[in-house]
Amino acid sequence: EIVLTQSPGTLSVSPGDRATLSCRASQIVSGNFLAWYQQKPGQAPRLLIYGASSRAIGIPDRFTGSGSATEFILTISRVEPGDFAVYYCQQYDRLSSVWTFGQGTKVEVK
Amino acid sequence: QVRLLESGPGLVKPSETLFLTCTVSGASVSTANYYWSWIRQPPGQSLEWIGSVFYSGRTIYSPSLRSRFTMSLDRSQNQVSLTLTSVTAADTAVYYCARAPAPYVPGSSGYYFDYWGQGTLATVSS
Numbered sequence: 001e002i003v004l005t006q007s008p009g010t011l012s013v014s015p016g017d018r019a020t021l022s023c024r025a026s027q028i029v030s031g032n033f034l035a036w037y038q039q040k041p042g043q044a045p046r047l048l049i050y051g052a053s054s055r056a057i058g059i060p061d062r063f064t065g066s067g068s069a070t071e072f073i074l075t076i077s078r079v080e081p082g083d084f085a086v087y088y089c090q091q092y093d094r095l096s097s098v099w100t101f102g103q104g105t106k107v108e109v110k
Numbered sequence: 111q112v113r114l115l116e117s118g119p120g121l122v123k124p125s126e127t128l129f130l131t132c133t134v135s136g137a138s139v140s141t142a143n144y145y146w147s148w149i150r151q152p153p154g155q156s157l158e159w160i161g162s163v164f165y166s167g168r169t170i171y172s173p174s175l176r177s178r179f180t181m182s183l184d185r186s187q188n189q190v191s192l193t194l195t196s197v198t199a200a201d202t203a204v205y206y207c208a209r210a211p212a213p214y215v216p217g218s219s220g221y222y223f224d225y226w227g228q229g230t231l232a233t234v235s236s
Contacts, residue, residue, distance in 0.1 A: 031221075032219070044206055044226040045223070045226055046226075050218075088157055090223070092222075098170075101156055101159065104156050
């Protein structure tokens with residue numbers, strides 16, 4: 001089973017700062033089946049990025065996904081007040097037909 | 111607009127069976143090339159994929175959870191169901207229903223969860 005490790009666990013930033021979140025896979029994520037989600041307290045996760053770098057409908061362009069193979073990055077170019085939340089990466093392993101999530105990165109106000 | 115709405119008993123006693131239902135509107139569970147999935151989140155923890163049922167009815171389960179979970183489609187009610195047997199306190203979580211497109215859906219690279227329900231909390235306690 002592919003394990004996703006996200007870092008840092010908590011990222012403290014000020015509004016207007018750039019935020020860089022990392023997701024490392026224990027094996028190559030074939031097909032770049034890697035997605036990112038944002039979750040605010042009491043809410044369901046919201047899809048931000050799929051296919052490692054494609055923005056979901058309605059997601060502002062300050063959110064950028066990049067990377068391939070085992071190293072993936074979510075960048076928030078200029079953090080806005082509504083961006084403080086927990087972010088999860090998720091992959092699908094085509095060989096085993098298993099979905100897995102990372103443990104999350106909390107983006108908090110500095 | 112695709113909407114998913116989970117429902118369940120809220121409180122279940124240890125060793126009993128938990129039944130959850132996801133009612134889908136704005137889409138059909140029989141539409142080709144979509145997976146209907148259950149994901150859970152224990153309090154304060156990360157997300158855990160439980161399993162998915164393809165539009166054809168084929169099911170896939172997490173290898174670590176497979177033995178106690180059963181998923182199925184009710185096409186007449188446009189619902190997805192989840193059954194969990196022999197529950198323990200470790201099964202206390204918010205349970206989400208979500209949809210994932212297969213990669214051959216136009217405009218999709220596949221295997222991500224594009225629509226989620228609001229979640230339903232299931233608490234296991236005597």
